[in-house]
Each structure stands twice: as C-alpha cells, then as structure tokens.
Amino acid sequence: xxxxxxxxxxxxxxxxxxxxxxxxxxxxxxxxxxxxxxxxxxxxxxxxxxxxxxxxxxxxxxxxxxxxxxxxxxxxxxxxxxxxxxxxxxxxxxxxxxxxxxxxxxxxxxxxxxxxxxxxxxxxxxxxxxxxxxxxxxxxxxxxxxxxxxxxxxxxxxxxxxxxxxxxxxxxxxxx
Amino acid sequence: xxxxxxxxxxxxxxxxxxxxxxxxxxxxxxxxxxxxxxxxxxxxxxxxxxxxxxxxxxxxxxxxxxxxxxxxxxxxxxxxxxxxxxxxxxxxxxxxxxxxxxxxxxxxxxxxxxxxxxxxxxxxxxxxxxxxxxxxxxxxxxxxxxxxxxxxxxxxxxxxxxxxxxxxxxxxxxxx
Amino acid sequence: xxxxxxxxxxxxxxxxxxxxxxxxxxxxxxxxxxxxxxxxxxxxxxxxxxxxxxxxxxxxxxxxxxxxxxxxxxxxxxxxxxxxxxxxxxxxxxxxxxxxxxxxxxxxxxxxxxxxxxxxxxxxxxxxxxxxxxxxxxxxxxxxxxxxxxxxxxxxxxxxxxxxxxxxxxxxxxxxxxxxxxxxxxxxxxxxxxxxxxxxxxxxxxxxxxxxxxxxxxxxxxxxxxxxxxxxxxxxxxxxxxxxxxxxxxxxxxxxxxxxxxxxxxxxxxxxxxxxxxxxxxxxxxxxxx
Numbered sequence: 001x002x003x004x005x006x007x008x009x010x011x012x013x014x015x016x017x018x019x020x021x022x023x024x025x026x027x028x029x030x031x032x033x034x035x036x037x038x039x040x041x042x043x044x045x046x047x048x049x050x051x052x053x054x055x056x057x058x059x060x061x062x063x064x065x066x067x068x069x070x071x072x073x074x075x076x077x078x079x080x081x082x083x084x085x086x087x088x089x090x091x092x093x094x095x096x097x098x099x100x101x102x103x104x105x106x107x108x109x110x111x112x113x114x115x116x117x118x119x120x121x122x123x124x125x126x127x128x129x130x131x132x133x134x135x136x137x138x139x140x141x142x143x144x145x146x147x148x149x150x151x152x153x154x155x156x157x158x159x160x161x162x163x164x165x166x167x168x169x170x171x172x173x174x175x176x
Numbered sequence: 177x178x179x180x181x182x183x184x185x186x187x188x189x190x191x192x193x194x195x196x197x198x199x200x201x202x203x204x205x206x207x208x209x210x211x212x213x214x215x216x217x218x219x220x221x222x223x224x225x226x227x228x229x230x231x232x233x234x235x236x237x238x239x240x241x242x243x244x245x246x247x248x249x250x251x252x253x254x255x256x257x258x259x260x261x262x263x264x265x266x267x268x269x270x271x272x273x274x275x276x277x278x279x280x281x282x283x284x285x286x287x288x289x290x291x292x293x294x295x296x297x298x299x300x301x302x303x304x305x306x307x308x309x310x311x312x313x314x315x316x317x318x319x320x321x322x323x324x325x326x327x328x329x330x331x332x333x334x335x336x337x338x339x340x341x342x343x344x345x346x347x348x349x350x351x352x
Numbered sequence: 353x354x355x356x357x358x359x360x361x362x363x364x365x366x367x368x369x370x371x372x373x374x375x376x377x378x379x380x381x382x383x384x385x386x387x388x389x390x391x392x393x394x395x396x397x398x399x400x401x402x403x404x405x406x407x408x409x410x411x412x413x414x415x416x417x418x419x420x421x422x423x424x425x426x427x428x429x430x431x432x433x434x435x436x437x438x439x440x441x442x443x444x445x446x447x448x449x450x451x452x453x454x455x456x457x458x459x460x461x462x463x464x465x466x467x468x469x470x471x472x473x474x475x476x477x478x479x480x481x482x483x484x485x486x487x488x489x490x491x492x493x494x495x496x497x498x499x500x501x502x503x504x505x506x507x508x509x510x511x512x513x514x515x516x517x518x519x520x521x522x523x524x525x526x527x528x529x530x531x532x533x534x535x536x537x538x539x540x541x542x543x544x545x546x547x548x549x550x551x552x553x554x555x556x557x558x559x560x561x562x563x564x565x566x567x568x569x570x571x572x573x574x575x576x577x578x579x580x581x582x583x584x585x586x587x588x589x590x591x592x593x594x595x596x597x598x599x600x601x602x603x604x605x606x607x608x609x610x611x612x613x614x615x616x617x618x619x620x621x622x623x624x625x626x627x628x629x630x631x632x633x634x635x636x637x638x639x640x641x642x
Contacts, residue, residue, distance in 0.1 A: 003229065011232035011250035016257045017193065017517045028253050046230075053179065054227075056187035070515040074187035080204045082191040082515045091509035099499060111500055121632055151514050167510040168502055193519040261520040264531060271532035272539060285639070286546065287539040290623050293590075293639060326528050343529040344536075 005031055009039045010059075010068075019065035019148045040066050063147035063155050086126070093119040097129055098142045099164050101157055105131065105138035181207055185215045186235075186244075195241035216242055262302070269295040273305055274318045275340050277333050281307065281314040553618075573611065580612035584622060584638050594634040610634070 008029045012020060025036050043059045056074045060067060070078050086094070096111060097103050109116040120140065123129040127145050131138040147155055152163050184205045188196060198212050207215070219235045232250045236243060246254050262270070272287060273279050284292040296316065299305040303321050307314045323331050328339055503510060583597050597609045613636055617624040623639060626632040 007232040008250055008253055011246045011254040012257050014233055014517070015246055015254040015519065017259065017519045020257065024257065028257050051230075054222075056183040057190055067514075067516060070187045070191055072512065074184055075512065075515050077184050077205050078187040078191040078515045079513075081188055081196065081200065082193070082518065086513055088509040091511045091513070092503055092506070095503050095509060095511050096500060099503070100496065112504065149514075150511055164510060165499065168499065168506070171506060171508065171510050172502070187515075191515045191517060193517045255521055258519055258521040260523045260527060262523050264527070267523060267528065267531040268535035268538065271528065272535050275532065275536075286543065288535075288542055289546070290639070293623070293637065325522070326525055340529065340532050343525075344533045 005029070005035065006039050006042065009036060010043060013043070013059060013066060013068040016067070019062040019067040019151075021065050025066075060151045061153040062149070062151040063144060063153075065148050067148075067151060069151060089115075090119055090122060094123055094128060094142075094146075095164055095167075097123070097140050098146060098160055101141045103140045104134070105140055108140065181205070181211065182215050182218065185212060186219060189219070189235060189242060189244040192243075195238045195243040197241050201242075262304075265291070266295055266298055270299055270304060270318075270322075271340065273299070273316050274322060274333075274336055277317045277336075279316045280310070281316055284316065557618075573615070576608055577612040577615045580609055581616055581621065584616070584636065587638070591635055591637045594636060597636070 009025055009031070012025050012028055022033050022036050025031070026033055031039070040059070044061070047055055047057060047059045056071055057068055058071050060069065093108070093112060093116070096108065100107070105116065105120060108120070120129070120131055120138070124131050127143055128149060129146070130141045130143050142160070144155065147160060152160060154160055154163065185201055185207070188201050188204055198209050201207070201212050202209055216235070220237070223231055223233060223235050232247055233244055234247050236245065269284070269288060269292065272284065276283070281292065281296060284296070296305070296307055296314070300307050303319055304325065306317045306319050317333070318336070320331055323329070323336065328336060330336060330339065580597060584592070587596065594606070594609060594613065598605050613622060613624055616622045621639060623637040625635055
C-alpha cells in the first residue's frame with residue numbers, strides 16, 4: 001500500500017536521530033529508490049504546506065540526506081531539552097569558513113584573531129571542517145557533514161554561500 | 177496562543193528523545209501544569225484518532241511521563257536505523273572483558289592497545305564494568321547490569337563465558 | 353630549477369618556524385641557520401665549531417642535496433643518510449645520534465598508534481583543489497569584506513543548530529555476539545603486530561643506547577625523565593597538558609619536558625597525543641605502572 005510506505009519512510013526519519021540517505025531508507029524498508037524519492041518529496045510538502053499549522057516538525061533535505069527536525073519557530077524552547085553542542089562564537093567562525101572556503105587559516109586568523117586556532121581545532125574535532133596543510137598554512141573547507149548537520153539543501157560551495165547570505169539578511173531583518 | 181502552545185509541547189516531546197514529565201515541559205515552555213495536561217491529552221487524541229492514518233508516530237503516557245514514539249506497526253523497519261547506545265568499538269572491548277573476566281587492565285592493553293584506557297573509562301561510566309585497583313593495575317569485571325542489559329540469563333562469569341562461546345560457535349544462527 | 357624551488361622551501365620552512373617563536377628568544381638561532389643555509393647554497397662548505405650547529409647544518413645540507421621536501425621527510429631514509437654523512441664528516445655522533453634517535457621515537461609512536469586511526473578518519477570528500485585557493489586577499493573584495501564584518505558583529509550567529517531527536521536504541525544480542533567474534537580476531541592480530549613492534553623497538557633502543565653510552569647527554573636525560581615522571585604521578589588527573597609540567601614559561605624547559613615525555617611515551621608509561629597536528633596542545637595521559 002502506497003500510504004503505508006509513506007508512513008514507513010516517515011517512521012525511519014523519526015527514529016534515525018540523524019540525516020539518512022535514500023540508500024539507508026531502502027535498506028530498512030525495501031522500497032525502491034525512485035519511490036523513496038517521490039515519498040520524501042511528498043512528506044516534505046505534507047509537513048511544510050498541508051499540515052503546516054498542525055505540526056512543530058519539518059522534514060528537510062540536508063546535504064544529500066533527509067531529516068526530521070523541529071521547526072525554527074519552536075527551537076528556542078526545545079533547545080533547552082535537546083542541548084545544543086556548538087556555542088554561537090564557534091558557529092560564527094564556522095559560518096566564515098563556509099562562506100570564504102577554501103580559506104587559509106592565516107586569513108581566518110586575520111579575521112577573528114588568535115581564537116582562530118582553537119576554533120579550527122574544535123570544528124575539526126567535530127568533523128564539520130577539513131583542514132589541510134598547504135605550504136606553511138592550513139587550508140580550511142567544510143566537510144560533507146556540514147550541510148547535513150545544518151539541514152542545508154546543497155553540497156555545492158556556491159549554493160552554501162547563497163544560503164549563508166540569506167541567513168545573515170534574515171537574522172538582521174528579525175532584529176529590526 | 178493556544179495553538180502555538182500545543183506545538184511547543186509537541187516540539188518538546190519530539191526533541192527530548194525520552195519520556196518527559198509535566199514539570200520538565202513546564203520548565204521549558206513556561207506553560208502551567210494544568211494547561212500542559214490538557215494539551216497532552218489533546219495531542220494523544222490528535223495522533224491516535226484524528227491523524228491516525230496520517231502519521232507513523234504516537235504520543236503515549238509512560239508512567240508519569242509522556243513520550244513520542246513510533247507506532248508498533250512500524251517499529252520493525254525503523255528500530256535498526258537508530259544508533260545503538262554502545263558503539264561497536266566499545267562493544268568489542270566489553271565482550272573481551274566479559275569473556276576473560278576478571279581481566280587485568282594491563283592485559284586488556286596488550287589485547288587491544290592504548291584505546292583500552294579510554295574504553296575502560298567509558299564502560300565504567302556506563303556501569304557495565306567494574307574496575308578495581310589490584311596492585312599496580314586495575315582488575316576488570318562486568319557488573320550486574322551487563323547480563324541484564326543483554327538479557328543473558330546468568331550473572332556468573334563462567335556461564336557468561338560459556339554463553340559467548342556457544343553463541344559464536346553456533347555461527348550466530350541459533351540466536352533469536 | 354627544481355633544485356632552487358626545494359631550497360626556497362627549506363628557507364621558507366625555517367622562516368615559518370621563526371614566525372612561530374618569540375623575537376628575542378630563538379629567532380637569532382634560526383637566523384643563523386638561514387644564513388648558514390644561504391652559504392651552502394652559494395657553494396660554501398659548512399664548517400662550524402659548535403657540534404650541535406654542525407649536526408643541524410648537515411641535516412639541512414642533506415635535505416637540499418637529496419632534494420627532500422622539508423614538509424614531508426621520510427625519516428627512515430633520512431636517518432640512514434644522516435648517520436652516514438655524520439660519520440664521514442667526523443661529527444660528534446653523540447649529538448647526531450640524539451637528533452635521529454628522538455626523531456625516530458616520535459615517528460615510531462606516531463606510526464604505532466596514530467597512523468592507523470588517522471587513515472580511518474580521513475575523508476575522501478574534496479570539493480576543492482589547490483588551484484581554488486583565492487590569490488587575492490579576502491579584504492580586497494567588498495562583498496566578502498562586508499559579509500565578514502556583518503557576521504563578526506552580529507549579536508547571534510547566522511547559523512542555527514537544528515534540533516533533532518537524539519534517540520538511541522539498546523544493543524541487540526546478535527550485535528553483542530558479532531562484536532565478540534570480531535574482538536577476538538582483532539585482538540589476535542593486534543598481539544602479533546605488537547610483538548613485531550616490540551622487537552623492532554628493542555632493537556632500535558639497544559642501538560641508540562650503544563651510541564649514547566656513558567655520555568653526559570644520557571645522564572642528564574635520565575635525570576630529567578625521572579623528575580618529569582615523578583611530576584606526572586603527582587597529578588590526581590590521568591590526563592594533563594604539557595604545560596602542567598612546566599614551572600616557568602621558558603622554551604628551554606618546555607623542550608626538556610617534551611623530550612622526557614617522549615621517552616616516557618616510548619616506554620609505554622604515558623600516552624602522548626595532540627588533538628590537532630602539528631600545533632595543537634600536547635596532552636599526556638598516564639598509564640600507571642602496568
């Protein structure tokens with residue numbers, strides 16, 4: 001039954017606690033990849049349009065994967081119970097790396113000062129950025145985990161950049 | 177607004193990933209306990225009656241707490257996609273300790289290398305193993321929680337050992 | 353042409369290290385090496401009185417003559433060549449040996465425990481190549497500049513961490529049993545490898561001991577190692593930072609402590625690691641007497 005398959009995919013997204021790939025969904029449900037793609041698009045639409053006011057969750061494409069998460073609007077209350085991992089200064093540094101990537105560590109140092117080194121350490125430990133030796137400095141890029149973690153619908157640097165620009169202007173408008 | 181409060185409570189149930197009490201919901205949302213109770217009953221009804229065929233999740237009362245979970249019907253496919261609470265490297269170390277117990281930490285070091293120290297720390301924190309000073313090293317044994325956790329019908333080290341050997345030699349076929 | 357590039361690399365390498373240290377402190381020494389290097393480049397043969405400087409000078413000479421990349425030196429080959437060269441030059445083998453010996457130890461430690469795990473975590477995902485590095489400064493583009501400033505001065509971060517479930521499940525019995533089977537196999541393999549490593553280590557330290565026998569360096573080093581080991585044992589925590597072991601802030605003490613810690617790591621008394629290589633903080637984890 002088509003309807004049941006949709007529920008099956010939904011239950012996977014709910015239980016996974018992390019973004020899942022179409023392949024992982026296939027392995028757990030036996031549904032064909034094409035059908036899974038169709039179901040996922042339906043689910044995204046159901047949550048964001050049809051049931052918009054009747055749910056506090058959303059389903060989003062995150063990198064090449066899919067995930068169920070709390071809508072932004074309700075994050076403030078639920079964040080207390082789910083404990084965020086990354087403090088806001090670190091998030092800013094990550095934003096700069098993602099925006100300017102590939103970014104030389106020495107340039108990051110010029111942007112934010114000596115804390116650059118600690119931040120790079122931490123972000124690399126979280127596997128959100130890559131740091132690769134290049135002559136006497138390190139070249140910083142975001143990893144594949146980055147769009148997955150933040151629910152960004154692209155793995156392309158240029159599109160990630162667009163996303164980040166939108167985010168900044170969104171935040172600035174909210175403040176005013 | 178009433179509708180928004182309902183969504184707020186729902187987002188808490190979703191993100192908590194474990195049963196939460198009315199008090200915990202109150203602390204995170206500021207809604208009064210009486211109202212929370214009302215909202216929870218509405219949510220239970222929404223998921224189980226109104227939206228019965230449009231969701232694979234349900235909200236249930238578990239003791240004095242409330243939780244959002246996958247409906248029984250969909251559990252079989254979705255359960256394995258969640259991460260196990262003990263990661264596979266740690267699990268391997270645990271089985272070695274269970275098999276060789278009482279096992280000197282220094283011998284564990286010889287079996288698996290320096291990661292032994294971190295693993296012992298973690299397993300002890302999870303209360304799955306005991307570590308007791310013995311001369312210059314630590315003596316490792318499994319706790320009572322170990323057989324409980326895995327549903328092994330014995331607390332005796334010898335029987336646990338037999339169990340592991342039998343299961344492995346049975347080529348994993350007889351376990352059910 | 354190629355030769356010239358590598359020579360420049362060596363000088364860059366030195367200048368890079370110079371930029372990392374205090375102006376007064378060791379910079380004069382590095383300057384000295386740079387001068388030395390430029391002289392060899394001009395065909396002048398190195399003749400220096402200080403035995404330590406001489407052994408270092410030879411190291412540089414080797415790197416240049418053998419076209420080695422100073423950022424990525426194969427220490428095994430390097431040590432062989434270096435010792436041969438040191439003998440030819442009638443260099444004080446005690447100092448020369450010490451340099452190689454320490455380098456070897458660090459390398460051994462890294463290859464024993466770190467390389468394996470590093471290989472595993474390395475990602476294949478590489479959206480950029482070296483050609484993608486912008487040649488102009490980020491400051492030179494208006495948009496980039498203003499974006500950077502906006503982000504830095506915002507009261508909150510533009511990125512929000514999404515809230516997802518963090519649910520996990522219990523381990524199943526099948527997983528337990530499979531893990532046991534794997535653990536047994538891995539442990540057997542590990543022990544075979546460990547035996548080979550031990551034999552190799554013993555062979556090497558025997559070699560080094562012979563070389564350093566009865567020297568002043570050996571005596572000092574042993575004393576230093578003893579003191580540092582006692583200090584480590586006084587800490588209630590198992591994991592400490594290398595700075596916890598230094599009383600003053602001087603570079604000399606730091607190097608002395610680091611050398612001792614490397615010896616202790618080599619003897620399996622402590623575990624030394626960095627969260628990030630090469631400039632991350634150095635941590636030391638005591639492993640007791642076991």
